Amino acid sequence: MQVSHKFSVDSAVFDDGNLVSCAGLVPVMALAERTGLSDLLAQMVHIAAPRIKSGSANPAPKLATLIAGMCAGADCIDDVDVLRSGGMKTLFDAVYAPSTIGTLLREFTFGHARQLESVLAGHLARLCERVDLLPGADVRAFIDIDSLLRPVYGHAKQGASYGHTKIAGKQVLRKGLSPLATTISTDLAAPVIAGMRLRAGKSNSGKGAGRMVAQAIATARAARITGQILVRGDSAYGTRAVIGAARRAGAQFSLVLTKNTAVQKAIDAIPEDRWTPVRYPGAVQDPDTGVWISDAEVAEISYTALASTNDAITARLIVRRVKDGRHRDALFPVWRYHPFFTNSDEPLTDADITHRRHAIIETTFADLIDGPLAHMPSGHFGANSAWALCAAIAHNLLRAAATLAGPAHAVARGATLRRKIVNIAARLTRPQRRPVLHLPTHWPWADAWLALWRNTIEPHPPPHRIAA
16 A cells, blocks of 8 residues: 655644544443433542542543543543544533543542442443343353452552562562452353452452452342353452352352362362363364363362351362373373362353353453553552543443444454444534534444444434344
């Protein structure tokens, strides 16, 4: 591709007041308004004793401006200025400057972040009322919990401390902040965020996990999830608090247990003839018997967890073992064992596959890191807590908009949605005082964009309907 004109130095001029850079924000923010996002922000978020009096004024439109900026790809506070360029100021009311938003965020404390967490849960429930965001939830839904460590630099970040994270499969010590998140997904739907809480980098991965799981289950029920809920997590969450929260809420659990003497004793007690080969990367199917010849096998045994406490529970200990690649030349196989504890009633191999799909939460983390959580923009811990929660709200809003855009976009990544749906240039005209957006001809994803437009701009669309 080549430039088809000969330009001079003065051929580029920033002088068009009707050009819109992010036309896709119109239907996205229309969806936010129709699901009551601004009302929830106004009702829930109150800063009674601000350090700067003007800092706490009008929190709802300021936070809505930040969420809109995140939907358009903002990963720092200054990026929100894109909403005040060209015709964007005509399209949207109450668009605040980045400096004003930064002042508000610095007023946030732990309690204010909890208020914003209530907005996240309440808005997800309203999105599910209007959009079929979690198809298959009447049969089964999954709540996954995990944490990540976002690196920060410099000496001015409150709460930043050294914690362990994995890079290329190796444990490393890194300075950062650690968000803990819960997601809700189904067999047919991409995950949405039920809760998020920012913690110091040195925090134990399971700190606060029991309460987060209990809140996530309550959020799922408020979002009209009527099917069986399965709570999944790795070894940091195979704890008394998480198991107890799941049981009290009537949910099933599938959690990795830290290998200790009791767990190892149970694994050693599994008879050799109970191990079943499973389809695994690198598995080969025997052409005569149809049996999978694999380096992975699974088995199960009854196990009582928390035996020395009043919360003792007996359920299935399912163990997957894989041949250790470090000992390929050994005379006898050397196995690595991966146990998890579950009270689900799925068949053995299906339960193993279902548990391993817990890794779907990593796709949500990848989405956030590729977007608003690319940075922790403030030196104030409370501001970064509010930033992380606004990122979660923006993630759910984009996921709902993608569902209304059609099946092809329902499971697309956030970066894909921003490129195809949100960040599309348009020219705003007002013939006979009637606003019209003129979008590019031959836009490859015009049908999806118009489907989202019809489903959000239409005055009263029926719930759970997607326009063709």
